[in-house]
Structures are given as C-alpha cells and as structure tokens.
Amino acid sequence: MTANDVEGAVAATRVISSESGSTAAATAPQTPPPPPYRPHPLGPITAAEITHSAKLIRASWPESVDCHFKAITLLEPAKAELIPYLTAERAGQSPLDIDRRAFVVYYLRRTHNLHEAVVNLTKNTVESNVKLGPFMHANADGEEIVAVEKALLSHPDVLAELAKLKLPPGTEVVSDPWIYGSDGLKTEKFYDDKRLMQCFLYMRDPLNSTEADSCHYAFPLPISPVLDAATLELIRIDILPTGLDEKVKPLAPWVPVKGNEYIPEAQTLRTDLKPLHVVQPEGPSFKVENYSEMGRLISWQKWDFKVGFNQREGMVLYDVHYDNKPLFYRLSLSDMSIPYADPRHPFHRKAAFDLGDAGAGIMANNLQLGCDCLGSIYYISAVLSGSNGEPINMPNVICVHEQDAGIGWKHTNYRTNRAVVVRNRELVLQTILTVSNYEYILSFVFNTAGDLTYEARATGILSTQPVDLDLTQTPHPYGTVVHPGVLGSFHQHFFSLRIDPMVGGHGNSIVYDEAVSIPRDPKLNPHGTGYTVQKTEIDTSGGYDLDTSKNRVFKIVNPAVRNTVNGAAVGYKVMAPPVQPILADKDSFHYKRAEFADRSIYVTRYAEGELYSGGLYTNQSRGGTGVRSWAERHDSLKAGDPVLWVQFGINHIPRVEDFPVMPVETLRVMLRPVNFFDRNPALDVPPSTQAVNCSVGLNPTLESSVNGLTLGGEDGKASQCCASHGGA
Amino acid sequence: MTANDVEGAVAATRVISSESGSTAAATAPQTPPPPPYRPHPLGPITAAEITHSAKLIRASWPESVDCHFKAITLLEPAKAELIPYLTAERAGQSPLDIDRRAFVVYYLRRTHNLHEAVVNLTKNTVESNVKLGPFMHANADGEEIVAVEKALLSHPDVLAELAKLKLPPGTEVVSDPWIYGSDGLKTEKFYDDKRLMQCFLYMRDPLNSTEADSCHYAFPLPISPVLDAATLELIRIDILPTGLDEKVKPLAPWVPVKGNEYIPEAQTLRTDLKPLHVVQPEGPSFKVENYSEMGRLISWQKWDFKVGFNQREGMVLYDVHYDNKPLFYRLSLSDMSIPYADPRHPFHRKAAFDLGDAGAGIMANNLQLGCDCLGSIYYISAVLSGSNGEPINMPNVICVHEQDAGIGWKHTNYRTNRAVVVRNRELVLQTILTVSNYEYILSFVFNTAGDLTYEARATGILSTQPVDLDLTQTPHPYGTVVHPGVLGSFHQHFFSLRIDPMVGGHGNSIVYDEAVSIPRDPKLNPHGTGYTVQKTEIDTSGGYDLDTSKNRVFKIVNPAVRNTVNGAAVGYKVMAPPVQPILADKDSFHYKRAEFADRSIYVTRYAEGELYSGGLYTNQSRGGTGVRSWAERHDSLKAGDPVLWVQFGINHIPRVEDFPVMPVETLRVMLRPVNFFDRNPALDVPPSTQAVNCSVGLNPTLESSVNGLTLGGEDGKASQCCASHGGA
Known part of the structure; x- marks a missing residue:
C-alpha cells in the first residue's frame, strides 16, 4: 500500500x-x-x-x-x-x-x-x-461479536494459519474482537469504508486449557483475521510483527512459556487482611424515588438530581441542584478514545472509542453486593435494547452508597485548645464497564461541601500482543514486555466529560483565571512579592489548554447571579488533572477521529444533538464531526448557553505490575463552588464525635504510661460507645 | 525607605x-x-x-x-x-x-x-x-508567643492606637503572632537582622465576646505591632492599608459588622446525616511494635517501616520495605513555604515556613478517637522538648488505621461472565498540625498494590486582613472578600517532600521518561499514529520541572537490580501534581528564602545534615542555604546516592466558601512501583466477597420486578451475611 x-x-x-x-x-x-x-x-x-x-x-x-x-x-x-x-x-x-x-x-x-x-x-x-450515508457505522454488539468469533475460528484459512503454529493438542484459541480503526486505505484487501472487525487471537494456557477464566492475554498469537462485520466474510488475515521493527516473520511453531493467571484459585492468597465493614445502623442518609419507571431521583445532604442510564453513556445525571439551587442541567461521560502507540500494521488501527463503538451502558457490569461496593448499597437497574429489538434486563448497573472521606474541615483554637472537626461524607454513584479486556470504574461523587467529583478508575487487562521470546529482556520502542513473549503496548486514554451547566440558573459563562506576578514597582510592588489574578472571558466557542504555570482555572459562572457577600458572579470551578494531548499527528486518523483528545477544555454553544464529543457515530469514523468541529464554528457564547467539555486521561506506559490485571489508575475531575455560597457550605455538618462515629481504640493499656509520662495513647472515654462492635 | x-x-x-x-x-x-x-x-x-x-x-x-x-x-x-x-x-x-x-x-x-x-x-x-552567626534565627515557640501577645496587648502605644478604633466596651482583642518574613530593610525602625514578630490584631465578635472560640478572623483590625522576640520590646506599630492600593488611612472608629462563627453551637446543624461506622470485627490487619522507647515499627500487608517523630518534621518514616525488599531509607515532609501575594507593607513580609519557623511536630494536634480518625485506631504519642529543657508530653500525635479505598482491580471475563474483584485496602498514618489560624492534615498512605502516597489536606482559617467595608463588593487585586470587611489574600502553599530512596537497595538513579511522537515515515510510522518513550538520566544534581505535555515521569531506579520479567532497572515512579512555581520574583526575599518553591523536582547528592529544603534555620532566613543551593553544586550522581525532593502545592485564591473555616483542599503524591515486581503485587489480595465484606442491600423487594422483567435490584444471597448489622 x-x-x-x-x-x-x-x-x-x-x-x-x-x-x-x-x-x-x-x-x-x-x-x-x-x-x-x-x-x-x-x-x-x-x-x-x-x-x-x-x-x-x-x-x-x-x-x-x-x-x-x-x-x-x-x-x-x-x-x-x-x-x-x-x-x-x-x-x-x-x-x-x-x-x-x-x-x-x-x-x-x-x-x-x-x-x-x-x-x-x-x-x-x-x-x-x-x-445514513457512507463512512457512518454503528456500534458493535454482543450478538455480532459472538458470531464473528465463531465464523473466524471455523474458517479454513484461519485454521490453516493457526496450524503453522503447531499449538499443543487441545489448545483453546480465543478471539478478542477489535473495532477496526479507520486508516483511509483503499485497495482490494485494505479498506475501511465497510464495517469491519479486526480480531486478535490468543490461546488459553495449554497447561490449563479447561479453565475458561484462564488469562489468555498471556498467550497472544501472531495472527489477526479481519472480517466483514455484516456478512462475516473473511477479508484477509494479518500476520503481526513480533520483533522491534515492522518486519513480519513467517509463522513458526509456538514455543512453550508459562501462564500468568489472575483468578484467585491460581494464587497463594494473603491470609492477614482482616475484614473491614461499613455499617450504617440507622440506615443510609439518601433517599431514592422513581421519577419515571426507570428513572431515579436521589436526594442526599441538600443535593438532588435525576439519574438516567442509556446504552451509550451509561449513567447520566440530570437537573442537579444543591439546596434547591440549580447547578447542572446534564452531566455525563461523553466519550472515550484510546489510541495505541505501535505504528506498525495492523496495530496502527487500534483506536477504541469505548462509548461510541460499544457503549458504557450496554457493557455495564451487574454489580454484586459486597463485591463492587462496600456498606449500605442501593442498586439501580436498567433496561436496554438488544439486537432483536427486545429489551435486555441490565440488573444493578449503578450502585449508590455513602462513604467516609476523611476529615472535611478542622480548626483547633490554640488559645483554648478546642478542636472542631467535621468529616467529609460522600455519596457515590458507581458504574463499571467491561470492554473486552478492559474495565472502567466510573463514579459521580457528591460531598457535604458542595463539591461534585467525576472519578474514573482504569483497570482490567492490557490488550496484549506477541513479542519474540528472545526480546523479552530488550527494551521495546512501542511497549513494555509484561510477561515472556507478551508486549503491552503504549496507549493513551482520553475521557471526555460533558458538562451542561446551569450554575445559579441558566445563562452561564465560561471564564478562566490566571495568577500573574506584578512587575516590580517602587509603589505597587517594592519587594517583588506581589501577584494578582487576571480573568479572561471565553466569548466564542473553542478549544483551550490547562496551564499550571499560570494556575489557569476554568470556571462556570453566572453573571446574572451575584454572591451575596462579595458580589462576584456565582460559579463553580473545574479542577481537572492535565493530560498529554494525543500524540498521533494532526493528519492521522487517530487525531481526526478523536475530536476531543487534543485539548483539555472545549467550550461550545449548546446545540441540540451535540452530546458526544467524538461524534454520533465513532465506529470507523473519519473525523469532521465532534466537539473540535463544533468549537470551530466560533459561535458566540454571549447568549449564555455554553457546554463545557473536560478532557482528562492517562498515557499508559505499561508496567510489569499492570499484568495480568492492572491495579486501578485513578483520575478525578472536581467541580467545586467558587463564590457560589455565602460561606463554607459544610459548616452545618455535625461535628465528628465518638458518640456518633463509634471508633475503636487499639492501644493496649500498658502503653498509657511510658517512662513516667502519661502518654494517653487511648482516650479513656473511647470504648464506651458502641462497645458491642467489639475490636481488637 | x-x-x-x-x-x-x-x-x-x-x-x-x-x-x-x-x-x-x-x-x-x-x-x-x-x-x-x-x-x-x-x-x-x-x-x-x-x-x-x-x-x-x-x-x-x-x-x-x-x-x-x-x-x-x-x-x-x-x-x-x-x-x-x-x-x-x-x-x-x-x-x-x-x-x-x-x-x-x-x-x-x-x-x-x-x-x-x-x-x-x-x-x-x-x-x-x-x-551561630548573624541572620540565623531559631523557630518561635509557644512560651514566646504567649509572652509576645501579653506584652503587646498591655503596651501603652498599642493601646493608644486601639483606642482610636473606639471598639465597643468589653471588646476582646486577640493577637495572631506572625513570623517576620525577611525583607532586607535596614533603617532605625525597619530591620530584620534581629528576630522579630509581627502581630496581626483581631477582636472577638463584640456581640459574642465571652465566647473564647468566637472566630476573630471575621474581625481583623488595621493595627500590626512589631516586637523584638527576645526582649519583647515594641519596635513599631504598622498601620495596615485597607483600600485597593498601598495608601494607609488614619485609624477611624470601628463600624459594626456581623460575625461569622464556625463552632457548631452557632449553626443550625443538619439532622439527616446518618452515622457511618467502620468496624473490624477481627481487629486490625497491622502490628505495632516498639523499636525503641518512642519509636514504632509497623508492619502491614508486606510493608514494614519505622515511624519516628520530631519537633520539626513531625512524622518521619525510616527503612521502608515491602515484602522485605528495600524501598525508602527515609521519608518526610521536609519543608513548607506560604508566600502571600499582597505586595503592600507590611503584608509583603507574610511568608511562613511552618516547619522551620514553628515545627510540624511541636504543633501537632492531640488526635481524638472518633473525631480525627474513623474505625479501629492506634495512636502514637511523642515526647518533645520545651523551652525550659524539659520534655513535653505530646499524646496521640499520629493515628494509624486502615481504610477501604474502593476497588483495587477488577476484571470480568465477558465469555464466562465471571468477575474477579479485589478491594484496595489502605493503611493511613495521619498527623495534623495547627499553625495559629491554619491546619494541615498530613498522611502517609500505604496500599495493597505496593503504592505509597503522601497526602496533604489544607484546612483551617484564612489569615485575614481588614478591607474597607465599602469595598466589600469590589474585586480586590490581592485577595477575595470573604466576609464584609474581611479580605482573604491570595497566597501560595508549597510542600516539599524529601525522598531518600533505596529502591531495590542503595545505589539508585533518578531518570525521567517522556512520551514523544515518532515523525511520519513510510516505514516506521506510515499513518502518523506512533509514539515512543525516551529516557533521560539525571547525572548531576539540579532542579527539574514536570511537563505534562511530554508526559514527563520521574522515576527512582536501581540500575543494579533488574526486573526478573523484562530486565528493566527496578523502580518507583513519582506521580505528583504540577504546581505553579513561586510568583515572587527572583530577587525577592520570598523567592530566595523558599529554596524549593521554584521547581517541582530537585535532585541532590546525599549529604549529611541536608534534611530541610529551605535550610536548617528558616526563620528570617535570607536564602543561600537549602535545596536550590545544594543542587547548584552540580554534584555527580553517578555514585548512586540521590535524594529526591518533590514540591507540590496550591495557589490559594480564596473563595467565600473558604470562610470562616475552609473545606479541605487535598493534594497527593504517589510513589508507585514501575517494573519493580514481577506482576501485579495485589494479585494475592483475597477477592472482595459479601461473606467478608458484609454489605447491606437497601433495595426494597418491590423493586425486584418492574414491568414483568426481573430487575434483581438486590442479590438474593446478600443479607445472609452479618444480618445483625441491620440496615434500612
């Protein structure tokens, strides 16, 4: 080509x-x-x-x-x-x-x-x-994935290639379906105008091949069949490069290596982690009502909001208020893009849009009591549609619970030695999606100080690829060897959070503040220590970067509603972690398709139907629709109907520790009031006391006096509360 | 001047x-x-x-x-x-x-x-x-602060100035002592070569003047006496500018304004926050032993480390191992600097070094069961020295407890629908210091995946200053009006974490990785999607910046110890939030003194006695000693004895919500294994199960069937475990 x-x-x-x-x-x-x-x-x-x-x-x-x-x-x-x-x-x-x-x-x-x-x-x-016209393709679905796997694993051409690997008898070959990332090629065998699937093949550990939950990602095979997703026709079979460069070697007999299982029965489990229970003896502090057959209205600690759930975005929040004050009209994770670093054919087509290509809703886990959440849990279930047009029961797709988040505020008056301390209670709405190898744990977290946080935890299993065994200890330009013969290639994760605000009511503006040094001046800044804050209003739609060097903070403000104390426009600020923008170049399809992955902040003028920052149809998309394109209209925002798109993510340079399943990597975007309330909104949270919190003091009595000094390791009054809970 | x-x-x-x-x-x-x-x-x-x-x-x-x-x-x-x-x-x-x-x-x-x-x-x-020679001054201490307050509040010159304010009869005037930030002035009345204290005066709400815990920060007075800290002699009385510029107005009678109390009895407290208990029925998972009379050796989930405590740094960790593998020789918060933005005399001297000027140990709170920590708590007490050379009993300066931190890892095999999920358990060592108006909640947090996190929560009360009442609704160049007549001026918080590593043993190197696009090339990068990782070794001591645009990640590696899987040098990476560098200019005393506040990363070669990044004596320091100076030696690091100094912080642009006491602002620096282990170190954590976690399902039975579909809101097996805990 x-x-x-x-x-x-x-x-x-x-x-x-x-x-x-x-x-x-x-x-x-x-x-x-x-x-x-x-x-x-x-x-x-x-x-x-x-x-x-x-x-x-x-x-x-x-x-x-x-x-x-x-x-x-x-x-x-x-x-x-x-x-x-x-x-x-x-x-x-x-x-x-x-x-x-x-x-x-x-x-x-x-x-x-x-x-x-x-x-x-x-x-x-x-x-x-x-x-719909050309180059528009719908998401994959479960029926299709099963059909594709079945078709390819029985296709004689695929079997012929597999035979060259001389796998042990009884080997179970497994196919991971992958969305076919557009690359614009157009030859007889290489094209992307039809909806295709590229499949990556693995096998179960031959020594453990009856274990259906054996981690096949430890045994990637160098064969990747490409099928027409509609007709199930085999288009071609790609053979994977397994060296350091783009060269493809002839298929050779498989060389035995050991497995790497994540299931607990394959581990020697720790025995010294004691149980930890979260108990709410008087029940939870939140209320759940139905606002429709499937919609839930949750109220908790002055917050109230509606919880929706749909196939693509999963959890959506509507009409979020605090103390009856409007804050957010609609909040959801809008899109995700995961472009991979390996430039070699066919890996250059690995670029997943897990929401548009699959769906955060339809991929949602059935959350289990005591497993996915801890404490007193309310589950929200959903109904989504199947490929036959019938409803699919989706039980327990969201879990709702409270958690303690440490101290919320504290002050000790050193003159009187009186401490006032309040804990930070949080309400968590959690949903988890599995997209083939990978998991995302996505939560909205409300707290008692008026903050609303969106949290994303990335976990699950790397989408691995084979690497020559003799390269196991050689640094690889496109990935990390995480197991003998297994490469976890570099990839970026971009999340795009869509915030449709109504802070203090509709008619919001987006501004950003920067802290800037004041030039030295004998009168204004005689000692060179001064700085001030400069505000910039965003008048037209566009893309913006975070800039820590300027302490740039984006805020949603309502110019028509003034803080009663200081007259500032009431607002909420966005506290988002900076992310390296997409590394694929501007002419690449990865870049064109991930219309949100180049900027931390996009601001558009609200328009009907503009919900998904990568466009309505991401599968094999080609760009030209999505938030970057909408922002480029340079719409005036003076009419006060902005939508804020916050991008955050990870450049995942795999560690050996990320295999065979990775510990969570956690990201948080916080929406925090700025001159919205007239004082600390958590002032009326009851102080943290032992009478309510019933903690247990562990210090043995013998430690209460060392060397003649009373060390008071344990508060004498401690164990009187809730002694029935026991303790060590 | x-x-x-x-x-x-x-x-x-x-x-x-x-x-x-x-x-x-x-x-x-x-x-x-x-x-x-x-x-x-x-x-x-x-x-x-x-x-x-x-x-x-x-x-x-x-x-x-x-x-x-x-x-x-x-x-x-x-x-x-x-x-x-x-x-x-x-x-x-x-x-x-x-x-x-x-x-x-x-x-x-x-x-x-x-x-x-x-x-x-x-x-x-x-x-x-x-x-010690000139320009070296020791920390303030409690005896001194009390003596200074007493001296100034009985000094006729101060009383004469106060009289001009015509405060209501019975008014309680309160003095907040402040370290005198050097400015290098040298006139008869303005000098900083002797150890001075500048005091900011407040009064209690005249309507509540018998309440010793009334928040006097809502009533700042425009008078600031300066005293000699040794002789208690009154040097001069500064009158504060209260307008928008540097002009100082004649003192005028005080105009009544309302108070703003944080104590609970002044609030209408929420009544709907239900108790939340953390219960460990089999006791905690950690062990505490004495390694000396006052030193504690803690072991928990393969971690073991010694906990020390001293006057200046407070909590210090020594000899940190995981699974008997060496990780960190010594870890502590090394320094803090809080330079203020207001360039006007005398505010330009507000620059606190809370560790060197006061001491994180001596200012540590006596933590109370059920108030400062939740769950099963072990307290560590300390003994520090008083000004008379006698020991001071410091009970409960560190609390130790476990907490649940949500899901640690999860994978669902979509083929079998089997989910394996493990929770992330954390061990927290928390200490809290009060420095006059302000609180810092400082923690080391260990988890079951080999991560060690340092967390700082900033809370407490803003150090306020008066602003003209008629400017309450006017934007202020140097601060935010947080209450009528009260300005919370902008300030930066810099924390400096000192990491003396022994990752895999002594002989470490510091390197950083960057992710970089590969140029387009018909063979190497035909579609413009490729990127790779470049490594830079830090050969000599110096200061470095974080750079998100390059995904720059600093790592501590041990070139002599290789990962058994992929042969990489075993390492730990530093995941630190970027911070705006100090805004005071390079010729200012703020900048010169805060030798760590200009760079996120410093690397020095270990040298005896170099523990504090702002120098050994920060009070009225003048720079020239501290991590910047040490780094400028350009010591070779080839011998493998680096010390890593990680700076992080906040540019605090106050919100009305930060008054009268601010909700915590939380910062975290994580040390995370990178190719240190041979697989996910949390693989052997037992899976999360209801049998152990004893959660409580809240869904009413009526929700288990809606519209003919079984929605399974509650797992039928749920409530069998620990039913005695009850639930709503």
Missing part, C-alpha cells in the same frame, strides 16, 4: 435512501399498555417502549426485511421544551407533557445499510427514518 | 563565639537511668534524653546563664554508620551500637545569642557547642 491509497477524511452524510423505510407506519402496532409511572421526558426508555419502538420500525418495512437493531434509546427533548418542564416540576406545578421519543439505529440485517429513525412514542408514529 | 536600605542576602555563618559554652562539661551530670528499651539509633529522643541534654548544656555555662531551649531533638547518625546497622538488624544479627546524639538549639534567654550544640548521650559529653 502507498500513500496514494489513503483517502482523505470524507465527511459522513445523512441521506434519505430509496431503500429507507417510510416514516409513517402502514399498519402501526397498538400502543403499549400505560406504564405504572407517569411518563417523564427524562425517564430512561422502558422495556415496553423498546419493544414498541422496534415494532414501529419493523412495521415500516416489508415483512421480509429483518432489522438488526443497534440502539433503541431515549431521544431527550429539546432544551427549549425541557427547561420549562423541569422548572414547573420543581415549582410543584403540573408541567405540560412532552412527547416521548425513541432514537433507533439499525441495520438491515447482514447488510451495511445503516438507518437512523425517530419514533414518537406518545403519538405512536415514526417521525423520521433515514438511511 | 528606599532600595538602598535593602541589604543583599547575606549567607549565614556558623562561628564559635567567645560567648560560646565549652564543649566539655566541667561537671557532667550523671547519666540517666538505663531506658526500658535498647537504644536504637533512629529512636526518637526520649524524655530522659531531653532532660539530660539540657542538663549537659546548662552545665557548660556558668550557673547564672539561663538557656531558652528551642529544640532538643535526635541527631540521626550518619548514613555510613546507619546503613550497616539497619542491614544487620534486618538480617537478625546484632548490630554494633551507634552513639545516640541530641541536636540542641538554644538562646541565652532574652538575647539574640543563638547556639547550636551536639550532645553525645552515649558518652555523656557535649561534642560541640557554638554560637
């Missing part, structure tokens, strides 16, 4: 095809039975609505047409409709109902004909139903 | 004065009775040793001389002596005893004659005893 084979990025288009289904159903199915809850415009789609949406779409086609559904999800109402609804609702008035709509994405089964439809569930009609 | 009055920084000198005490005691007191523990070279100084050191010093002077002791603390042995001792000790051999020495700093009472002595406690001799 040559550079001539590489097409430029072609903007995807949405065209109504002759093949498209009609928008008015010929014989519309009956409306579903009325739901047990009043429909709410932000209620996640229900099982009945999924089934009914699929029926309406099917009814728009001849009976012979088989639809492969990719998504049937809530189409949220336009902001102009929703704001009055939510305002009336909060005021205790009866809001005007808003039609509920489903957004449906589907293929005509076993074809590349992708359709996008809007179903009006209230009116029982299909409002639009269009075939 | 003019620029001509400003002296250049004069390097302080250590000279033996004619006034100096003799080094051999004429009549040495008897040795103290043998301690109940074998003396250990790293054992914190004991009460008997303090008393005896003071006796030896006093005995070196005529009886008429009164010594004002500033510090009597352990002088740790030289590394060359200590390493063989610790090595033998760990090998179970009998190490050769090392003489125990005390480091003694004292004044001849009510003079500026500062002395520094070394007492050999084993040999019962004074090994050195010298008078």
